[in-house]
Amino acid sequence: MNKRPTLKLKPKAAPGAPTLRPSYHPAVKPVLQPGYQADLPTDSLAFYLLGAANAVAQVRTGTALPQALAKVFTQSNANPQARGAIQDISYRTMRQLGRSDTLISLMTSKAPEPPMLAGLLCGALALMLVEPQERPYEEFTVVDQAVTAATAHPDLAHAKGMVNAVLRRFQRERASLLEAVMKQPLAQWNYPQWWIDALRAAYPRDWQAILTAGNAAPPLTLRVNRRKSTVEAYLAVLAEAGIAARQVGPFAVRLDKPIGVQLIPGFEAGVVSVQDAGAQLAAPLLDVQDGMRVLDACAAPGGKTGHLLELADVQLTAIDADAKRLTRIAENLDRLGLSATLKAQDAQSNVWWDGQQYDRILADVPCTASGIVRRHPDIRWLRRKGDALQLATLSAKILDNLWQMLRPDGKLLFVTCSLWPQESEAQAAAFAVRNNATRLPAPGQLLPTGSAEQDHDGLFYALFQKNAA
Known part of the structure; x- marks a missing residue:
């Protein structure tokens, strides 16, 4: 029987002079046996x-992390505790992927294969890169x-010997290894180089703060x-339950420490919903009034849908191209005790439209999601440089299509969770010119931030009014 080739460790460099492996590239091959169930205790760190x-290996081949995790949970029959731990390590790994990759390239002679080997090393290094006082596990x-x-x-x-050698070497030589790799932008910032360059060009004064926030x-x-x-009343409920929190918006409450939704007082009864403070600005901007016809386009997962219905008794239609995601909207509305007409339809099309114009339209259009990488750290590794232009072209078609469905004097709110100007401000300016739309006051580009005073994702808002004929 042929033996697998053993991945060789790079010879130890002279003290103070570690060097990167020039031929290293993070590209990997498809997973070989993703469905294999290892004989490990389901409550062990190894599991x-x-x-x-x-x-992580699935993300490397183009799968979004939530979908990859769902597949892992199904294949491994993981219990709730294990699911939470696997998810936590996966997200930590995505946030440290550039640094871990660069460290591995320094310590090994070639890129680890198969993909799960690279994923295992990156996951372990992500846990070891945490500051000592914040480490969930001892090294x-x-x-x-x-x-x-x-x-x-x-x-x-x-490769078990290689895994042991690489991780133990990192333990011994942490300072010199980190000093060497932190000279590389990929390791310093944990973003692809093109992403860093694009942010520097778009936000020359804020790019470092944006990367840090993400x-x-x-x-x-x-x-x-x-x-x-x-x-005020809900903060009192939280205080009584011993949960520290503070107000960060008109309807927004931020918990000092995240907890499971099942532990949030009043969640199942619809008293509160989970929604970023920046995303909570959308519904109030539309100024909905009782009796209005409102369209929420590209509505899933439905956070803004629920907020609109909480603000006024409106006739709301929510559409999304993904029928499965509409199920989540329905579940959220049931929990809130609210209702809307849900349709699995494409916002580029008007075949579903009954011809009656809407008073208000919320257009949360498809984008690169570059403003929400702190919630979805895999996005930075899945996106490519040309994606923004491609998605901006799609979004322009959606906006122009929805505009015909708006009544004269009606308002359309254009929302995107992107930081790239071609998807946000440039898109808004071009839309206004094409459709002779009046632009009303709105926040514009919100950069992601995480301070005590402001804590929100990166979003863009542009509000338009349709001129009367």
Whole structure:
């Protein structure tokens, strides 16, 4: 039987002079045995690391992290505790992927294969790169369990010695290795070079703060349902439950420490919903009034849909091209005790439209989602430089199509969670010219921030009014 080739470690460099492997490239091949169920305790770190390695390997081949995790959970029969741990390690890995990749390139002679091997190493390094006071696991435990995980999987067993050697070398030479790799932008910022360059060009004074904000774990922000409570009353409920929180918007409450939704007081009763503070600006900007016909286009997952219905008794139609995602909207509305007409339709088309114009239209159009990378850290690794132009072209068609559905004097709110000007300000300016639309006051570009005073994702808002004929 032919043996698998062993991945060789790069010879140790002279003290103070580690060098990157020039031929290294993070591209990997498809997962070999993603469905293999290793004989590991489901409450062990080894089990968690193996699940995260599988998810990371899938992201490398173009799968979004939530979908990759869903597949891992199904294949591994992970219990809720294991799912939470696998998800946590996977998200940590995405936020440290550039740094981990660069460290591995420095310590090995060629890119680790198969893909799950690279995922396992990156996951373990992500746990070890955390500051000592914030580490969820001791370093020796991470090393031991990473080796155990490799041993338990047929695609990785041949490399268990390499896993042990790489991680132990990082333990011993942390300072010199980090000093070397932090000279590389990929490792310093944990973003692709093209992303860094694009931000520097678009925001020459803010690009570093934007990158830093995107690397932070997001807060848990709630929207208080005005039909059932007030911010003041809900803060009192949280205080009584021993949950520290503060108000960060007209309807927004941010918890000091994230907790599971099942532990949030009043969540199941529809008193609150999870929604970023920046996203909560959308519904109030449309100034909906009782009796209005309102269209929420590209509505999933439905946070803005629910907020619109909380603000006024309107006749709301929500459309989304993905029928499965409409199910989530329906579930959210049921929890809130609200209702809307839901249609699985493409916002580029008008075949579903009954010809009656709307008083208000919310157009949360498709985009690169570059403003929400702190919530979806895999986005930076999935996107390509040309994606913004392609999605901006699609969004322009959607906006022009929806404009014909708006009555004279009606308002359309253009929303995007992108930071790229071609998807935001340039799009808004071109739309106004094409359609002779009057632009009303709106926040414009919100940069992602995570301070005590402001804590929100990066979003763009442009509000338009249709001139009377």
